[in-house]
Amino acid sequence: MMDKQKILHITAGSNKLGYGHIRRSMELSKSLKRFFDVLFYIYFEGDNTKFTFPTQGVLISKPFKDEKCDLVLLDMPERYAESAVEHYKKTMADVPMIALGYYSTINGKPDVVINLDNIGRKVCHQSNYYTGLQYSIIRESFVEFRKIKKNDQGLTNVIISLGGADIKGLSKLLIRSFERTVNSYKKIRYHLILGPLSKQDIYRPELIDLKIYHAPSNLESIMNQADIAVCNGGTMMIEYAYLGKSMIGIPQTALEEAFIRKFENNGAAILIKPEQIQDRVCSELLGLIKSEKKREEMSIAAKEMVDGLGIQRIIDIIRKTI
Numbered sequence: 001m002m003d004k005q006k007i008l009h010i011t012a013g014s015n016k017l018g019y020g021h022i023r024r025s026m027e028l029s030k031s032l033k034r035f036f037d038v039l040f041y042i043y044f045e046g047d048n049t050k051f052t053f054p055t056q057g058v059l060i061s062k063p064f065k066d067e068k069c070d071l072v073l074l075d076m077p078e079r080y081a082e083s084a085v086e087h088y089k090k091t092m093a094d095v096p097m098i099a100l101g102y103y104s105t106i107n108g109k110p111d112v113v114i115n116l117d118n119i120g121r122k123v124c125h126q127s128n129y130y131t132g133l134q135y136s137i138i139r140e141s142f143v144e145f146r147k148i149k150k151n152d153q154g155l156t157n158v159i160i161s162l163g164g165a166d167i168k169g170l171s172k173l174l175i176r177s178f179e180r181t182v183n184s185y186k187k188i189r190y191h192l193i194l195g196p197l198s199k200q201d202i203y204r205p206e207l208i209d210l211k212i213y214h215a216p217s218n219l220e221s222i223m224n225q226a227d228i229a230v231c232n233g234g235t236m237m238i239e240y241a242y243l244g245k246s247m248i249g250i251p252q253t254a255l256e257e258a259f260i261r262k263f264e265n266n267g268a269a270i271l272i273k274p275e276q277i278q279d280r281v282c283s284e285l286l287g288l289i290k291s292e293k294k295r296e297e298m299s300i301a302a303k304e305m306v307d308g309l310g311i312q313r314i315i316d317i318i319r320k321t322i
Contacts, residue, residue, distance in 0.1 A: 004037040005322055008069040010084065011057070012076035015046035018164045018195075020235035021101065024116075024137040025075045026056060028100075031311045032073075032318075041065045043080060066091060071322045074110065075100040085109055096321050100135075100314070112321050114314060130317065133262075136238045136310040143308065145224040146243055155189045156289050159226040159245075163234050164195030168252050172203070173277055174230060179207045181282035188289065191222060227295060228288050230281075233259040241268060241306040246288055246298035248272055248281065268302035 009032065011025035022042055029040045042057040063080040064087040072088055072095055074081055081099060088097060089109050097110035115131035158178075162171055171192060178190060189209045196215040203212055216222055220239075223229070229240040230248045233256030240247050247269040249260030263269035270288075272280050288295055 004035070005070040006037045006039065006068070007032060007071050007073055007318070007322075008065065008067045009038050009040045009073045010043065010060075010063065010065060010076065011041075011074075012043040012045070012063045012080040012084075014044065014077075015165060016167060017077050017079075018167075018234060019044070020164070021075050021077060022057075023139070023235055025100075027139045028075070028137050028311055028314065029056060030140075031315065035315065036318075036322075039065075039067050039069065043076070045080075064088065069095060071095065071318065072097040072110075073100070073318070074098070077101070098318060098321055112317060114317065116310070128321075133238070133241075133305050134307065134310060135313055136242075136306050136308075137314070138239065138242050138306070138308040138310060139220075141220050142239055142242060145220050146303075146308065148224060155187050156227045157189050157191060157225045158228050158230065158285065159191045159193065159223060160230045161193035161195075161223070161236050162230075162232045162250065163236065163252070164198070166195065166198045166232075166252075168274060170250060170252070170274055170277065171198070174250075174281065175203060175208075175210065177278055177281055178285070182208070182285060191225070193219070193222060228285065230285075232256055237263065237269070238306055241302035242308055244299040244303040246295040247302065248284055248288075250274060250277065250281075263302070263305065266301050266305055268298050268305055 009025065009029050011022050013019035013022045029038055032038045040057045041060045043060050043063040063076060064084040072092060074084055098112040098114065099110040100114045100116055112128040114135050116135050160171060160174055182188060192210060192212045193216065194212065194214045203210065213222060223240060224243055226245045228248065229245045230250065231237050231240060233249055233251045237247060237249060241263065247263065249263060249269045249271050251257035251260050251273065260269055260271045264271045270284050272284060
């Protein structure tokens with residue numbers, strides 16, 4: 001029996017940039033192990049005591065790790081990827097390299113770029129360049145929920161989730177806006193999901209029905225209860241789209257804004273910039289609450305954008321490259 005080909009798989013994140021890359025890499029690594037021998041490493045910059053890393057990845061002190069392998073697979077924000085790519089150009093020049101994510105300045109190496117973020121323009125002068133939400137990595141735990149309808153309790157469930165860190169602290173601003181404007185609609189239940197890196201702010205809602213979850217273990221089930229999701233332009237937006245949820249997207253970076261606009265242009269989301277929250281978020285939310293037809297149209301558009309087959313497509317590319 002032939003030995004499996006060996007993949008050196010490295011991901012990275014930080015308190016500020018979040019850990020979307022880490023989450024999706026963990027899922028990808030799990031699937032890759034069915035076909036390859038995978039050496040999986042995680043670089044996390046900042047206070048990693050706030051995040052519990054699964055045992056499947058080994059924490060490292062730099063965004064690169066020297067190991068003998070048949071292919072290098074990088075999935076990390078560009079600021080870390082630049083140093084990793086430069087390192088492997090020198091130490092493993094003959095080993096093929098695949099990079100997942102948005103890269104605007106790296107050329108020559110890696111050999112293949114898979115732009116999961118689908119910004120909509122080719123940013124590398126790379127012949128082997130793949131882009132689009134068809135390469136989105138969906139965790140296996142979400143698959144069953146795509147087929148399960150939410151429990152109908154006569155309530156409109158609005159799920160607010162602004163990433164693992166909510167770096168601009170917009171959750172509190174949203175809650176205050178809803179308390180001022182939408183409190184007369186008694187059949188709305190708000191669910192605020194705080195990521196493990198979010199600040200532990202105190203919420204004492206008096207005028208709205210609000211449930212708060214901090215890094216919940218049943219995240220998929222909570223997200224699937226949404227009639228409307230208010231989210232940032234990261235990994236969770238892709239997951240909401242996969243579940244077929246109508247979305248209000250609030251970006252926290254320029255890249256997130258471009259990402260959310262892609263969904264808006266396809267009829268799957270409404271883009272609201274942070275500075276527009278007080279003027280627009282309540283009216284847009286009420287419009288969606290009042291129009292079941294609009295929510296259904298957005299749901300169909302979202303599911304068409306993210307079909308959940310991204311991991312298999314990535315594995316096919318790896319097999320052609322290795």
